[in-house]
Amino acid sequence: MTDAIGSFLDATIRTATPLALAALGETVVERAGMINIGLEGTIIAGAFGAVVAAALLGVAAAFATAVAAGILTAVVLAVFIVSLRADQIVAGTALTLLALGVTGLLYRTTFGTTGVALTIPTAGSVSIPVLSSIPVVGRALFAQPLPTYVVYVTVPALAWWLARTHGGLSLRAVGENPSAAVAAGVSPDRVRWLALVFGGALGGLSGGTLVIAQVGTFAEGMSAGRGFIAIAIVALGRWSPVGVAVAAMLFGAASALQFVFQSLGWTLPYQLFLALPYLLTLAALAGVAGRHAPPAALGRR
């Protein structure tokens, strides 16, 4: 039984890691008053960057390339929605299409349309001494691939930065009331650019995590809606880093349920489990909305 709990928790953390990374980045973006509907594109770009770099250079370069690819998509979006004042929703949707298209095109022209399984070196788990030997939960929490620890560090750091630093205050001011920010000598455009770049870096890392720490290969559209789920997680986590991390865990747990059900021998259609995170998001949004408002300037030009 403790084994079952341990492996359930392990699957939860594993699934939650890429979601949490992307959602933490998106939290910063949304606190600056924007919504990156193109996050799905950012993740797929990160995944593609990671697979190419991993095949050519190795695991460390793969993580760096994933981050760089994510930033690249964020820069494209920033040019359009910050500098050119284009509509965020439409630009973000186009970014997703663009990234899915470009990665698909590059993948097919480079590795062939038949999709020969391309396997790459993956990053193993890193066990933290002492902590990982805690009974039941130890291995699940502290014997994970590197990106999971990035989440552990980012959550408190981001919470502190948003609440306690001048930079965090400027970011929130831009998200709530850009004109007040201007009056205080903050440039909203500059803040929004930086927020998008940060969100792009974490989104790219999220895609890289999928490839290097989980799947070990690339498939077209392998982001499979995680970008959209991450956006929902941000709302569910009420735009706070800790809340977002908890919400990501909840989604990880919902996905991990299918392994539990399989091991119990319950035969439910597997599509139900695939659809579960999306249904959960809808229910959660309905429950959360109205009780806690998003940043006041969210989505406005």
Add this chain to the structure above:
Amino acid sequence: MADSAQRVARRLARVLVAGLALLGAVAVLVTLLSIVNGYDPLRAIDALWRGSLGSRYALLSATLVRATPLILTGLSVTLAFTAGVMNIGAEGQLLAGATATTAVAAIAGSPRWLTVPLALAAGGLAGAAWAFVPAWLRRRFGVLEVISTIMMNFVALYLVGYLVRGPLQEPLRIYPQSAALPDTARLPILIGGTRLHLGFAIAIAAAAALWWGLRFTAAGFRVRVAGGSPDAARSAASIDVGRTAMRAFLLSGFLAGLAGAIEVTGVTYSLYENLSPGYGYTAIAVALVGSLNPILTTLSGMLFGALEAGASAMQRDAGVPSVLATVVEASVILLLIGFGAARVPISRWRSSRAALRGRGERAVVQDAL
């Protein structure tokens, strides 16, 4: 009068420019790809032309057939965006429509004149029902429809995945698809010897009806004002913005559902997961290039139909991946919105919603300080 004629001419010019931009983008991309991968660019562009507009058969059987779902989903997006509803869910609504149509067609054994309208109506209503969930969540709880419609797209995809391996699977239970539709549930072919079906005429009629409705009826006026300036609509014209948006949302879902119904009864004759190669997402580009005008959206749908039909031919005959079309579509959207050619009623739901939640100036100032 002269003024409006001028405006129409200007918009028409914009669609033509967008068309040229599409062709230019394709040519540039194909040439670049050819340099990298050694395709023959002339052969690729030749295949693109012959597969889309180069012959009467290609035009009628490929381009216009491919354009039909794009026109209908494009109209769906046009209506929603005009009403200030950011419906990104045409894809899911299309799948819901296709599913309901397949189910109804499988049961109905009646004559064609009865089965076809029943099946199409079922598809449209299923699309509206699929849109009802995000529409209701928006109205009741203030849930952003951008996120909820995308969630509904995934739910629809997995629902179809389950149905074609379960209750709706073909009798031999080998392939993940429904049984082929009976002849009585198939749309008649418009021009003998081609694949052009009645659905194309329905799409054109829907465009004309939507154009007329938006322009000349009180309901259309309400939709335009509610989407264009909700505050003015509320105070000056006493329009119930929430209800107007809700109705437009449902009708938008109906149009997308109808696109799915027509795709099943006119083209695929069966339901399966990859029924739509992202029509619901391409629809956004179609509507924007059509500057949210139903008539121009129809032209724009044909343009994108030609692009996608040509891209398929290019993959078949010259080995250039057809996903190229997606890249071109995304580039066109970005260029149009980035350089102000396409004006989207900015996501105005924000301002009214913040007020709705009682997050007033005081809270904003507190946060800012």
